[in-house]
Amino acid sequence: MTHAPMEKIARATPAPVARRIKGLSDRAIAWIFVAPSIFLLLAVNIFPLIWTIRLSFTDYRVNRPNRDVEWVGLRNYERILTDDGIWATMQATAHFLIWTIVLQVIIGFALAYLINKKFKGNDLWTTVIVLPMMLSPAVVGNFWTFLYQPQIGLFNYVIAFFTGADPASFSMIGDVNLAPWAIVIADTWMWTPFVMLICLAGLRSIPDSIYEAAECDRASKWRQFWTITIPMALPFLMLAVLFRGIENFKMFDLVVQLTGGGPGNTTTLTSIDLKREAFERWRTGYSSAYAVILFVTVFGLASIYVKALNKVKER
Amino acid sequence: MTSFFNGLVRFRRGAWEMLASVLIALGVVMLMQPFFLVAFTYSFIVTLVGTVMFIIVSHFPE
Numbered sequence: 001m002t003h004a005p006m007e008k009i010a011r012a013t014p015a016p017v018a019r020r021i022k023g024l025s026d027r028a029i030a031w032i033f034v035a036p037s038i039f040l041l042l043a044v045n046i047f048p049l050i051w052t053i054r055l056s057f058t059d060y061r062v063n064r065p066n067r068d069v070e071w072v073g074l075r076n077y078e079r080i081l082t083d084d085g086i087w088a089t090m091q092a093t094a095h096f097l098i099w100t101i102v103l104q105v106i107i108g109f110a111l112a113y114l115i116n117k118k119f120k121g122n123d124l125w126t127t128v129i130v131l132p133m134m135l136s137p138a139v140v141g142n143f144w145t146f147l148y149q150p151q152i153g154l155f156n157y158v159i160a161f162f163t164g165a166d167p168a169s170f171s172m173i174g175d176v177n178l179a180p181w182a183i184v185i186a187d188t189w190m191w192t193p194f195v196m197l198i199c200l201a202g203l204r205s206i207p208d209s210i211y212e213a214a215e216c217d218r219a220s221k222w223r224q225f226w227t228i229t230i231p232m233a234l235p236f237l238m239l240a241v242l243f244r245g246i247e248n249f250k251m252f253d254l255v256v257q258l259t260g261g262g263p264g265n266t267t268t269l270t271s272i273d274l275k276r277e278a279f280e281r282w283r284t285g286y287s288s289a290y291a292v293i294l295f296v297t298v299f300g301l302a303s304i305y306v307k308a309l310n311k312v313k314e315r
Numbered sequence: 316m317t318s319f320f321n322g323l324v325r326f327r328r329g330a331w332e333m334l335a336s337v338l339i340a341l342g343v344v345m346l347m348q349p350f351f352l353v354a355f356t357y358s359f360i361v362t363l364v365g366t367v368m369f370i371i372v373s374h375f376p377e
Contacts, residue, residue: 081356090355094347293359297346300339300366307332 049295056289063282076289086290088265089273095180096187096255096269097248101241103188108195109237113229115196116203133193141257144186148172148258173259176266183255183267187248195240202236203229235312242305249298270294331372338365 013021021029056076060069080086115126132140147155148171156167172182206228214224252271255261261268261276274294278287322330342362345354 077359081359082352084352087352087355090347091349296359296363296366297343300362300369301343303366303369304336304339307336 052288052291055285056292058285060285060288061282062278062284069285072285076286077293079286080290080293085265086270086273089268089270092180092265092267093249093269096183096251096267097245099181099184100187100191100248101244103184104192104195104244105237105241107188108192108240109199109233111192111196112199112203115200129196130193132190135190137190137253138257140186140190141254144182144189144258145173148182150174174263176263179259179263179267183258186258187251187254190254191244191247195244198236198240198243199233202233205236206232235309238305238309238312242302242309245305246298246302249294326375328372328375328377331375332369335365335369335372338362338368341365 010018024032057071057073058069059072059076061067111129115122115129144155147153150156150168150171153167153172155172156170159165159170160167170178172178172185210228210232211224214228219227250271251269252275255267255269256272259267261272270290271294274287274290277283277290319330319333321327323334339362342358342360342365345358345361348354
């Protein structure tokens with residue numbers, strides 16, 4: 001009975017094809033099925049990576065295809081790693097990365113903890129909270145630009161309401177000190193629901209029986225939170241940090257739409273700088289070396305993280 | 316600490332992965348810190364060594 005679908009498929013296979021397959025081993029058939037995926041992976045991922053590494057050792061410019069390409073060795077890497085501008089870009093990225101992850105994890109976990117408690121309108125609130133995540137980053141960037149307007153922006157009025165300052169006295173995206181925070185706030189608003197959903201999955205996976213046993217042992221709510229909730233939700237939290245960390249290291253669209261990397265270069269993240277080098281200054285070899293540096297950094301961090309995640313899961 | 320050095324000498328995965336992880340983390344901190352340009356300059360080579368080491372040593376026995 002359980003073999004019925006397989007028999008149906010076998011009967012549906014055209015006779016010439018069936019005859020050809022008959023002579024093949026299971027291993028060969030498995031390879032036939034896997035080969036298209038492997039080919040696609042090599043063509044789309046591995047080949048461009050190898051090509052980028054090769055280009056990073058040259059002075060190739062994609063806007064001058066007929067020009068002779070010179071092998072420059074490690075000169076591109078040397079120039080990038082001694083450049084003050086790129087160093088400042090890395091610091092801007094670090095600021096963005098650290099603060100978005102900290103805020104998103106704290107707020108996301110708190111929201112998940114609240115949503116996990118059964119109350120009236122629970123589902124409606126979950127949908128409302130998740131809405132920002134479903135919007136396009138370009139749209140989010142655009143309307144946060146309006147929210148941050150000193151004259152008409154709602155954000156300035158809210159801050160003014162709580163601090164008593166004049167709403168027109170500060171500009172979130174025009175001030176060199178406030179602009180890095182403007183992108184952190186917009187990204188946190190957009191992606192906190194994502195962290196919340198992952199944390200919610202973690203919280204819902206904790207069996208009630210563990211809390212009941214803790215209640216029997218007269219453990220306080222505070223102790224239950226720190227000894228049951230946090231350790232059991234930790235792999236999910238770490239997963240959220242991994243996803244958001246890698247995504248925010250590559251952040252481009254939201255920031256370009258919101259500040260365009262300004263004022264000055266205060267919100268120029270590495271991906272924005274890389275795009276400028278590759279497609280505005282057309283220094284393809286140089287930008288390839290830049291991309292390789294970013295790739296190795298993300299790959300290294302992801303390796304550590306996956307190892308840590310596996311260790312937490314084993315516990 | 317002794318077991319860590321024993322693991323290094325015996326080419327055990329745990330100890331070598333720990334060393335590689337420390338190198339990667341150090342490289343990333345060097346890349347993004349705002350204090351010394353020289354640390355930024357050498358950050359990539361430290362991260363690269365750590366990453367390549369991590370790939371190799373993850374095939375060592377436990």
